[in-house]
Amino acid sequence: MNIHEYQAKAILRNFNVPVPEGHVVYNSNSARDWARRLGDGPYAVKAQIHAGGRGKGGGVKIAKTADEAKQFAREMFGMTLVTHQTGPEGKLVKRVLIEAGCNIADEFYVSFLVDRATSKVTLMASAEGGMDIEEVAANTPEKLFFEAINPIVGLTAFQARKVAFKLGFEIAQVKQAVPLLMNLYKTFVEADCSLLEINPLVQTADGQLLCLDAKLNFDDNALFRHLRIRDLRDYDEEDMMEIEASQYDLSYIALDGNIGCMVNGAGLAMATMDIIQHYGASPANFLDVGGGATIERVTEAFKIILSDKKVEGILVNIFGGIMKCDVIATGVVEAAKQVGVKVPLVVRLEGTNVKLGKQILAESGLDIVSADGMADAAEKIVKAVKG
Amino acid sequence: MSILIDKNSKIITQGITGATGLFHAQGCRDYCDTQMVGGVTPGKGGTEIDGFPVFDTVEEAVTKTGANVSVIYVPPIGSADAIMEAVDAGMDLVICITEGVPVLDMVKVKQYMQGTKTRLIGPNCPGVITPGQCKIGIMPGYIHKPGPVGVVSRSGTLTYEAVWQLTSRDIGQTTCVGIGGDPVNGTSHLDALKMFEEDPDTKSVIMIGEIGGDAEEQAAEFVRDHMTKPVAAFIAGATAPPGKRMGHAGAIISGGKGDAASKKTFLRECGISVADSPAEMAEALLKVWQP
Numbered sequence: 001m002n003i004h005e006y007q008a009k010a011i012l013r014n015f016n017v018p019v020p021e022g023h024v025v026y027n028s029n030s031a032r033d034w035a036r037r038l039g040d041g042p043y044a045v046k047a048q049i050h051a052g053g054r055g056k057g058g059g060v061k062i063a064k065t066a067d068e069a070k071q072f073a074r075e076m077f078g079m080t081l082v083t084h085q086t087g088p089e090g091k092l093v094k095r096v097l098i099e100a101g102c103n104i105a106d107e108f109y110v111s112f113l114v115d116r117a118t119s120k121v122t123l124m125a126s127a128e129g130g131m132d133i134e135e136v137a138a139n140t141p142e143k144l145f146f147e148a149i150n151p152i153v154g155l156t157a158f159q160a161r162k163v164a165f166k167l168g169f170e171i172a173q174v175k176q177a178v179p180l181l182m183n184l185y186k187t188f189v190e191a192d193c194s195l196l197e198i199n200p201l202v203q204t205a206d207g208q209l210l211c212l213d214a215k216l217n218f219d220d221n222a223l224f225r226h227l228r229i230r231d232l233r234d235y236d237e238e239d240m241m242e243i244e245a246s247q248y249d250l251s252y253i254a255l256d257g258n259i260g261c262m263v264n265g266a267g268l269a270m271a272t273m274d275i276i277q278h279y280g281a282s283p284a285n286f287l288d289v290g291g292g293a294t295i296e297r298v299t300e301a302f303k304i305i306l307s308d309k310k311v312e313g314i315l316v317n318i319f320g321g322i323m324k325c326d327v328i329a330t331g332v333v334e335a336a337k338q339v340g341v342k343v344p345l346v347v348r349l350e351g352t353n354v355k356l357g358k359q360i361l362a363e364s365g366l367d368i369v370s371a372d373g374m375a376d377a378a379e380k381i382v383k384a385v386k387g
Numbered sequence: 388m389s390i391l392i393d394k395n396s397k398i399i400t401q402g403i404t405g406a407t408g409l410f411h412a413q414g415c416r417d418y419c420d421t422q423m424v425g426g427v428t429p430g431k432g433g434t435e436i437d438g439f440p441v442f443d444t445v446e447e448a449v450t451k452t453g454a455n456v457s458v459i460y461v462p463p464i465g466s467a468d469a470i471m472e473a474v475d476a477g478m479d480l481v482i483c484i485t486e487g488v489p490v491l492d493m494v495k496v497k498q499y500m501q502g503t504k505t506r507l508i509g510p511n512c513p514g515v516i517t518p519g520q521c522k523i524g525i526m527p528g529y530i531h532k533p534g535p536v537g538v539v540s541r542s543g544t545l546t547y548e549a550v551w552q553l554t555s556r557d558i559g560q561t562t563c564v565g566i567g568g569d570p571v572n573g574t575s576h577l578d579a580l581k582m583f584e585e586d587p588d589t590k591s592v593i594m595i596g597e598i599g600g601d602a603e604e605q606a607a608e609f610v611r612d613h614m615t616k617p618v619a620a621f622i623a624g625a626t627a628p629p630g631k632r633m634g635h636a637g638a639i640i641s642g643g644k645g646d647a648a649s650k651k652t653f654l655r656e657c658g659i660s661v662a663d664s665p666a667e668m669a670e671a672l673l674k675v676w677q678p
Contacts, residue, residue, distance in 0.1 A: 114494060116570045116601075117601070117605075119494055120497075150498065151494045151498050152495075152498055221488060221490065222491065224464065253631050253633065264544055265634075266542060266568060266634025266635045267545035267568070267597060267634075268544035268623075270542075270626075270633050270634075273625075275664050275665055275666060276626075277625065277626045278663060278664045286627070286631075286634070291525070321513070321547055322525055351547065374548065374665055375666035378666075
């Protein structure tokens with residue numbers, strides 16, 4: 001799960017991590033009032049959307065006065081911000097963060113993430129702050145420093161010191177950096193983050209370290225023990241159909257193609273998308289109905305696929321293990337009766353109760369094309385859609 | 388021969404009184420008389436459920452039954468603790484089926500397991516089966532057949548697909564291992580390949596991977612440098628967009644890394660026969676190996 005920058009900074013503040021003073025606003029008058037309360041300018045005016053690259057798209061501006069902050073905020077509200085992470089459709093700005101500005105002397109990069117190779121949380125840092133860190137990693141990997149963290153003792157002071165000296169800090173800043181890094185690690189662990197990124201961490205003209213931007217992603221599997229964080233979820237930032245699907249425990253992701261798929265199991269669902277492409281068409285979605293799907297869930301899954309206007313054909317690919325083919329077949333027939341299927345439908349069933357499943361489909365009176373194997377199924381649906 | 392499990396394995400089920408745990412304990416017992424010797428549910432020790440003796444702790448279950456393998460269906464909130472309890476009780480093998488275990492819990496578990504003799508499979512996996520001998524997990528037993536091919540995969544149903552392609556061609560399997568779709572797990576593709584290489588009855592291997600991470604690449608380096616047996620592979624997720632988690636927590640392309648095309652290229656460079664379509668996994672194997 002992602003949250004907004006202002007929410008991330010509030011969490012960091014609770015863990016005694018230095019962040020600029022600021023406030024989120026929902027209209028431009030509030031922008032001016034909160035700017036005044038922050039004292040003299042300059043102020044940073046930052047559009048709050050779940051995507052990076054906001055600066056280049058006009059979503060981050062420096063205002064000299066409170067009135068100018070209001071002006072910038074007014075321009076941002078209702079604006080559709082397009083960045084390299086939003087996709088071409090962009091994202092509508094509904095919240096703006098007003099922050100006290102600062103004099104930046106130097107910029108750094110710090111992040112924490114779980115490294116699969118070591119199965120440990122790893123601290124990653126670079127003196128190349130403010131840059132696209134993926135470019136730094138690709139072009140100048142020697143400028144990135146790593147510390148793998150033992151989960152039993154946590155990030156130690158000496159590790160934090162090592163990183164701070166490598167970043168080139170003077171001793172006065174090292175003394176700030178050590179508790180700062182240790183508190184960032186504490187945030188990461190106690191909030192069950194999957195990514196914590198500070199880019200940039202700045203040193204101000206008067207020698208203070210400050211987290212100027214903050215990105216926190218959380219492990220969805222751990223949200224059950226973080227109800228306050230779960231409440232920060234912003235549904236406006238998510239796909240409507242993905243939200244609908246998640247209410248029925250369906251794993252659904254909208255894509256750009258025109259062939260809807262319903263599959264059991266994440267790996268097989270990905271492979272089904274791949275085989276559609278292999279035969280020259282594109283999948284409209286990823287949809288995993290899971291292992292223990294009921295007739296109701298299958299029906300809802302089918303409705304969600306059909307509500308996508310791009311869908312010109314549907315491929316159902318089920319390898320029944322725990323999932324029984326007759327349950328899938330009944331769900332498909334039920335959904336088709338409820339909503340009406342006006343596009344070609346190809347069903348491939350294999351595994352538990354396959355004969356019963358095929359019989360239910362055959363006796364339904366619906367126009368369903370039965371397929372043997374994944375290749376046959378993909379070929380048939382692609383042919384049906386392309387004509 | 389086989390890897391990990393055989394007809395001598397004695398298995399207890401942690402979380403046996405839950406609907407899922409019991410259902411699959413029964414299913415495994417029904418498969419070639421797999422020795423499902425009991426289960427653990429704290430507070431229900433001393434009772435019996437459908438013929439399975441229930442114990443309060445794993446330690447007690449081991450003492451009373453002589454179990455050397457544990458399979459875990461405990462919900463995510465208690466999964467990490469359940470794994471550590473099984474490790475503490477000295478199990479040879481722990482298989483965690485549970486989906487949705489927090490990643491940082493697994494980070495701690497991995498550290499806890501260092502220096503112990505226990506091997507962990509999973510979490511978020513279908514389990515392990517040695518056809519004709521022993522089934523531990525949620526896979527449908529009847530699609531398998533004893534034979535010479537080892538199968539290792541991150542995904543459940545995609546493993547069934549590969550197994551079915553083999554069985555329909557009358558080619559059987561030594562052992563099929565589902566290592567799970569999470570970013571931090573107990574056993575990697577590499578670990579499984581090393582075991583298949585050492586197993587005299589395994590003559591060739593199908594490895595099924597996904598986008599995300601570089602575990603498949605590490606396994607491929609082992610194939611290139613040390614493996615004497617032919618390996619075929621499929622990588623799922625060629626059509627997955629970057630930054631989107633495709634069901635499995637581990638299946639995500641991030642920072643431009645872990646996409647299917649670069650994985651496939653690297654695997655081919657290491658001498659692996661890579662299937663372009665998931666319908667051709669068995670055929671990809673038959674290109675480099677004949678039963």
